[in-house]
Amino acid sequence: MATGRINDLWHRKDRTRTQRYGAGKRWQAIWTDGAGGETKKSFEYKDAAQAWIDSKTTDHTLNPHGLKADMLFKEFWDKWREQQTHQRASSLRMIDSAGRKRILPTFDGKYLTEIKREDIQAAVNGWVIDGLAPSTARLYYTYTRQMFKEAVFQRIVRESPCVKISLPPVESKTFQFSKETLEKLIQSVPEPYATAMRVGAATGLRPSELFGLSKQDIDFPNSVIRLTLQDTSRRHGGLSRGPLKTKSSRRSVSFGPILRDTLLKLCNAAGPEGRLFHDAGVVQVWKYEAVWVKARKGLPEIGSGWHQLRHYHASVLISHGFSPVAVAARLGHKDANETLRTYAHMWDSDGSAMAAVADTVVAA
DSSP, X not given: OOEEEEEESSBOTTSOBOTTTTSSOSEEEEEEOSSSOEEEXXXXXXXXXXXXXXXXXXXXXXXXXXXOTTOBHHHHHHHHHHTOTTSOHHHHHHHHHHIIIIIXXXXXXXXXXXXXXXXHHHHHHXXXXXXXXXXXXXXXXXXXXXXXXXXXXXXXSSSOSOSSOOOOOOOOOOOOOOHHHHHHHHHHSOTTHHHHHHHHHHHOOOHHHHTTOBGGGEETTTTEEEEOOEEOOOTTSOOOEEOOSSGGGOEEEEOOHHHHHHHHHHHHTOOGGGBSOBSSSBOOHHHHHHHHHHHXXXXXXXXXXXXXXXXXXXXXXXXXXXXXXXXXXXXXXXXXXXXXXXHGGGSOOOHHHHHHHHHHHHOO
8 A cells, every 4th residue: 555654854753853953854755655666755844745745646647536637726715615614604704705805816817736835925925015914914825725735635736835935924912901091991982882891801701702691601609601602693694692713712701799790780681682782682793893993083092993802801810920821711712822922922021030039049
């Protein structure tokens, strides 16, 4: 049976360095044809080595998936999009928007086999030059890379052109949302949005989690909000709740006596399906976003949206000395690494203070 494998020429299995460390190409692809023959080829990047192995199984004279090798980018994008049944509705809307606005126009009329690494790099660079935010350009690249990965798997192309692409840096965010700013904001908006802002700032919930809260989510005996669903209602759709953003989003968020009183009042005045926040019907995304946009005209320092309340909550936790692990658990992050990617700059890194503590170790 024909098989392929990849060796790391710079490290042994125990992660110690080999004599070849730092010299030559790191990744060695080995293809065994099943009849005693073996072919080796070295690559600078691991994904290039994997693409080469994948190409060894490709027979372009008979494609087992019945797809033509010279398929247009748009044709395969549509097929790939149809396969994304595992994605949440909001994620699918983002994919469709990315394809319609940027990705498909960029590769319009091109065949998969003619798109090279330099074309992908040029696309990413062009998106940023045209005004796309670095984080959004990175997301659009991710969609493109995933599509090409599927094209390799289906043996439409020999290897993906999404190899060693230089992505635009995303600047570390600094959040200047103060307690004073929060109070001014709350005083500037009507109910139920003012109370929603207090709850959001006190819990760190995502906007969809916040406005999806129903009274059955509030566990008063244990003083926790049990998050299992979020709001998925749309402007022209009916009331709905659906899965949370990630598996890690499913969590319990504790609350104290002050917030308890607020939540009790909300539960006693709950609206359709027990929703805590309602305004002549359920507060859907377009309603609360409009409230924020209006408030920002008078308070530009509040930032771009309701998510700023989540950042404010994180900053309060960090300022009180809670660890990245604790903050990650409360915010529903996958792990502390995800938390640090966003908030690392908030943790105290006072070198003089650390030096003073270190001196106590060797003090006479």
